[in-house]
Amino acid sequence: MQRIHLIGICGTAMGTLAAMLKARGHDVRGSDQHVYPPMSDFLRQQGITLLEGYRPENITSELDLVVIGNAISRGNPELEEVLDRKIRYCSLPEAVRDQFLWAARSVVVAGTHGKTTTTSLTGWLLTHGGADPSVLIGGIAENFEGSYRLGGGREFVIEGDEYDSAFFDKTAKFLKYLPDIAVVNNIEFDHADIYPNLDAIRLAFRRFVNLVPRRGLLLLGADNADALALAQHAHCRVETFGLNDGASWQAHDLRVSADSTAFSVRRDGVPSGAFEVPMLGAYNVRNALAAIAVGAAVGLDTDTMAEGLRKFRGVRRRMQHRGTESGVMVYDDFAHHPTAIEETLVGVRSAHPRRRIWAIFEPRSATSCRRIFQSEFARALGHADRVILPAVFRSTLPEDQRLSTEGVITDLTNAGVDARYIPQTDEIVRTVAGEAKDGDLVIVMSNGGFDNIHQKLLDALAVRTR
Template sequence: MKKYHFIAIGGAVMHNLALALVKKGYQVTGSDDEIYEPSRTRLANAGILPEAYGWFPEKISGDLDGIILGMHARIDNPELIRAQELGIPVYSFPEFIYNQSKDKKRVVIAGSHGKTSITSIILHVLKEQQVDFDYLVGAQIAGFDLMVRLSDAPVIIIEGDEYLTSPIDRTPKFFHYHHDIALVSGIAWDHFNVFPDFDEYKAQFSKLMDKTPATGELIYCAVDPLVNDAAEQSSTKGQKTPYRAHPAQILDGKTFLETEQGLVEIGIFGDHNLQNLQGAMEICRALGVSKERFYQSIPTFKGAAKRQEILAKGDSCILFRDFAHAPSKLKATVNAVKSQFPERRLIAVQELHTYSSLNRAFLPNYAHSMDAADLALIYLNPHAVALKKLELMDEATLREGFKRADLMLFTESSALKDYLNSQNYSNTNLLLMSSGNYDNLDLEPLKAKFNSQ
């Protein structure tokens, strides 16, 4: 029986990988200095929740087959140091995924935005079409109990991001998967704390494209000028396949794909999602799934969690939640909702939560990203700003950065809650965008209000 120990087991992907290995029959242990829900309960149910928080070098024994090191751990982690002293192999999770999938066809979905949505569509269609596959995706998806599957399947679909691999490996994760097929959806500056230079950030995607083997395929969004230029200049000898948004129509607030067989209604909308859908279809085609089979399965796809997710709706109003936080994601999501429901008022709320979004130097990248909204609100927590050792921006600064003179700033979750609950949502959509949760904002009163409209 293989034995692996996880350093920082509580992370979203890390705990899912741990559960996947338990499911595979491996012996798994782990440590962390904090574990939140739902990771805590899921690890406990699997019998692998650490007995106490902290790092315990005595857990590291010579009979381990390997250590899986999470990004949350520090380079001086006592368990890591002990493993290095004993000569135990140390893997980051992308290295471990590659180690487990060397004999599979490896498909990597990359890009500054759209990765999770594209990967989710692919997984949905392949499952519906009864194709056997493994996967690694960055969000919980309806119909899949884990974010990771490792089996004897001949292919693996991997959501590959450009963020750093581990405390001891400062290169992007997506390099480690050694893809056969790669898709790049878009390039827009993100991870400002890791890539303060935009040229350096763009270079990571060019390097990924160049790694496409001669027997492989590079699928890329030709609508994105940075992606298109990088792909055209790429030195790869593999097949290059550009894609654009799938042709579609909006009829009575619903989106229909235009196909050779007629109109096909889908549950997602917006130009960026039509691009994501077309990219996913190209991947499915490369894996042997025809257009006809793709169109059979796509109507039942309702979207990835927190991606234009409908929390509540009435006759003339919808409450949406979306993960959008980077400028390109924010703009695409706001534009999509307004385009889908042009006759409705749109209230858009954005929480500035990440290091990049809270950084005054990065703020100009948000210019005009909320123009399509009828009412634009920003929420930020002064405590979160202080923890990141950044300067708290005032309303005037944010208005200038977003190029929106009527933008409203909220710095207390209770004040935001009161304001949102006071609004009349007749013929109005509310879009909540954040990679956080507005400091545990209680959404139940809002949901009830929408459901009763």
């Protein structure tokens, strides 16, 4: 047993790690500036001691290890105490590696888009198939009712994030995860706060691929040129997955219903089964294909995987149906990159071609708040019938760098889309509640809480029926 202290314990990933360490029998505690539900309740239920505020006295002599969260920087009182006293410390990804991965067969799922869903699908297929894997996800998988699972099997399925690791380590998290099976769904520019350009992101992924051992497996998205280009850097077996001809795992004959997508699969040109996943869109078929390819590598048969896919319950905040009021369906989606927005809206349109689709998008992430994807956002949002944009979340960015929501609205209007800039959440709610009709679909897209707009919408729509 080790005595482990986590600085910044209430972050989603840090809180999950704390629970995993506790389940492994360690004495775990942690501190954060603000300790509040639901994370505080979750951690206390695990028997983890929470300390509110950062204080030097929280760093005591009996500690074996201090895990430093990604949001912690120099000047933090506890961090300064750790450095002064030379107490052993590490980043979150280093802690995951050292505590869980050295003895495991690591299945690391990476890529700009689809990581959380693909990790959840893969972890669930292996669980359903009896492999009893451990799983660590950057979201809440409904089949696990949480963001992690500790199993007794050899495989550890983990979401591989390309974001940096800690104040002292600005390299990507996934470089610590010891991949035996590596999945790269796709590569695009993102994380403009830490990557200067697409070439820097390509370099991070090349370094990731370079870690896969000779007996390992690299699975690459065949429909993305930058992902596919990684094959030339591999030192292991390479398989590809996607809808394009020539993919090792090719999905074809996609059939979309109101709440699922059926498809057939060829492996190296040979029919390899029929599947159905309770999600919409070609992008989710690609995610499912990656999970199928991993399942096959682990030894699962086609029938078992097909049954597992049908029983997949989704991931919270990935086209999550939050409720229906007055015949208007409200969804919550994490999309914040133009490609993800476009794929989401195209998927919804394919399932509901005759319904009116509202897209409410909050520019919140470091990349979406910048002017990098000005025209791309207009193109992506153009797949909706009505579009609403609030104020850019990071309003302190210089104006010449900040996304112009008014410019996006102008581009959409010129393309014939009913688009409006409504800066305040409450006014957005009043507008939608006043104009939405029975049968409309409202897709709210943000990588943050967005002022709890989903529930506010449902409450306002409910008033109409009273």
